[in-house]
Structures are given as C-alpha cells and as structure tokens.
Amino acid sequence: MATILERFSLAGRTALVTGGGQGIGQALAHALAEAGADVAIVDLNEETACAVAGEIEALGRRALALRTDVTVRREVEDAIARILSAWGRLDIGVNNAGIGGWADAETMPEEDWDRVVAVNLRGVFLCAQAEGRAMLEQGYGKIINTASMSAHIVNRPQNQVAYNASKAGVVHLTRSMAAEWAARGVRVNSISPGYTRTALVGQVAHLVPGWLKDIPMGRMAEVTDLQGAVVYLASEASDYVTGHDLVIDGGFTLW
Ligand SMILES: NC(=O)c1ccc[n+]([C@@H]2O[C@H](COP(=O)([O-])OP(=O)(O)OC[C@H]3O[C@@H](n4cnc5c(N)ncnc54)[C@H](O)[C@@H]3O)[C@@H](O)[C@H]2O)c1
Numbered sequence: 001m002a003t004i005l006e007r008f009s010l011a012g013r014t015a016l017v018t019g020g021g022q023g024i025g026q027a028l029a030h031a032l033a034e035a036g037a038d039v040a041i042v043d044l045n046e047e048t049a050c051a052v053a054g055e056i057e058a059l060g061r062r063a064l065a066l067r068t069d070v071t072v073r074r075e076v077e078d079a080i081a082r083i084l085s086a087w088g089r090l091d092i093g094v095n096n097a098g099i100g101g102w103a104d105a106e107t108m109p110e111e112d113w114d115r116v117v118a119v120n121l122r123g124v125f126l127c128a129q130a131e132g133r134a135m136l137e138q139g140y141g142k143i144i145n146t147a148s149m150s151a152h153i154v155n156r157p158q159n160q161v162a163y164n165a166s167k168a169g170v171v172h173l174t175r176s177m178a179a180e181w182a183a184r185g186v187r188v189n190s191i192s193p194g195y196t197r198t199a200l201v202g203q204v205a206h207l208v209p210g211w212l213k214d215i216p217m218g219r220m221a222e223v224t225d226l227q228g229a230v231v232y233l234a235s236e237a238s239d240y241v242t243g244h245d246l247v248i249d250g251g252f253t254l255w
C-alpha cells in the first residue's frame with residue numbers, strides 16, 4: 001500500500017472550485033494545486049477567475065477559468081463539459097460559491113430569500129449533480145461542499161435566517177447524496193468554516209470584537225486554516241469518509 005503522505009497526494013487529479021476567484025475558494029484552489037491537482041476556477045467573476053487560474057499555472061499545474069453562474073443549470077453543465085473535454089475526467093468538485101445576506105425574518109423580502117437559497121443551496125445541488133454524473137461514470141470522485149458553522153448554530157448579533165437555513169440544507173444535501181452514491185465510488189462531504197477573515201469582513205469590522213468573545217481560540221480563521229481539510233477530503237486518505245461535515249471553527253460551536 002502507498003504511504004500515508006502518498007495517499008494525501010493529488011498528483012494527476014483534476015478538480016474544480018466554484019467561487020474560486022477570491023476568498024476561501026481561492027485558498028482551496030491553491031491547496032488542491034499545491035497538493036498536485038489541475039484546477040478549474042468556476043466563478044461568476046471572469047476577471048478574478050482568470051487571475052486565480054494564472055496563479056494555479058504559476059504553481060506548475062494546468063488551469064481553466066470558466067465564467068459560470070452556479071444557479072443556471074445550462075452554465076453549470078457547460079462548465080463540466082468543458083473540463084471533461086479539456087482534461088478527460090473530473091476527480092474533485094469543490095462547491096464553494098455562496099453569498100451572505102443579513103435581514104430580519106419578519107421583513108426579509110421573498111426575492112432576497114430566493115437569491116440566497118438559489119446560490120447557496122440550489123447552486124450546490126446543480127453543481128454536485130453535474131459533477132456526480134461524470135464521477136459515477138468514472139466510478140470514482142470526491143465532492144466537497146462549503147457549508148458553514150451557521151448550519152449548526154444561529155449567529156449573533158446579525159440576523160441571517162436564509163443563510164443559516166441554506167447552509168443547514170447544504171449539510172443534509174451532502175448526507176443525502178453521500179448515501180445515494182456511497183456504493184458507486186463517489187464520496188460527498190462538506191466543510192463548515194467558522195468566521196473567516198476574507199475581504200467581506202472588512203465591511204463589518206465593528207462586529208469582530210463581539211464575535212471573538214464567542215470563539216474559544218480567540219481568533220477568526222484565516223483562509224489557510226481551511227486548506228488541510230479540503231486536501232484530506234479530496235484525497236485517497238479519506239476514501240472511507242462520506243456524508244461527513246468537517247467543522248473548522250476554532251471551537252465556536254462548542255459553546
Ligand atoms: N467568510 C466566512 O466567514 C465564511 C464562513 C463560513 C462559510 N463561508 C462560506 O464559504 C464560501 C466562500 O465564502 P467567501 O468568504 O470566500 O466569499 P466571497 O464573497 O469572498 O467569495 C465568493 C465567491 O463566489 C462567487 N460567486 C458568488 N455567486 C456566484 C454564482 N452565482 N455563481 C458562481 N460564483 C459565484 C463570487 O464571485 C466570489 O468569487 C461561501 O459559501 C460562504 O458562505 C464563509
């Protein structure tokens with residue numbers, strides 16, 4: 001049998017990361033490439049997708065930048081088709097694109113609810129479905145969905161009913177697809193990050209001291225704190241793991 005470090009290697013694998021143009025997705029794309037995979041950056045923002053694809057190539061891997069809206073089935077299927085035609089197979093799908101949305105439940109407009117659920121839940125379903133079809137055909141694949149600790153707890157002081165519900169949906173969608181595909185070689189897992197320092201947090205800096213009081217480790221996550229989990233779940237080292245949600249929150253959900 002291969003050594004444990006060999007089983008963590010992603011050499012020769014092909015991957016995609018949705019929302020890979022910035023923030024957490026960018027860091028996950030770097031991690032997959034550093035571990036040996038070729039990576040397609042699937043993002044609504046073509047400019048950032050191209051920039052990150054350039055960074056992947058600078059690491060010595062193949063890369064694609066695919067402008068895609070994950071809420072549109074045709075665009076998702078087209079992105080997967082382009083990866084298959086360029087690289088012949090898809091081993092790893094990281095479904096990470098997501099949006100926030102703070103609103104009080106009693107006044108939240110229906111359209112805002114629909115948009116959050118469309119990107120965070122339906123988008124993950126459409127991507128996982130299209131990836132799963134290719135992977136079931138191959139008899140092997142790894143799907144990793146980005147949920148959130150908000151799938152498990154209710155954040156405070158900000159109100160975000162649609163976000164929390166959509167992320168809880170991602171965790172159970174993950175478990176449901178994992179059960180359907182377990183016997184056919186396709187593993188489906190999720191990660192649940194806690195508060196992570198990305199560009200978004202700059203806009204709500206006044207809330208950070210309050211959040212820190214609720215984090216046993218006393219700090220927010222850096223995007224690099226999430227990289228190891230995704231390499232593990234993408235690699236052969238986790239082949240007996242499916243339907244699992246890996247919480248990475250500095251202990252937040254312990255209190
Ligand atoms: N930052 C945090 O504290 C935190 C914590 C837990 C979970 N998350 C989750 O991690 C994921 C990434 O978060 P982030 O902080 O890096 O966000 P971000 O806003 O920095 O990046 C999101 C990326 O997704 C892309 N995107 C948005 N809508 C899209 C669509 N319809 N189709 C394709 N791409 C789309 C954006 O263009 C962007 O590149 C999200 O699912 C988020 O809910 C974030």
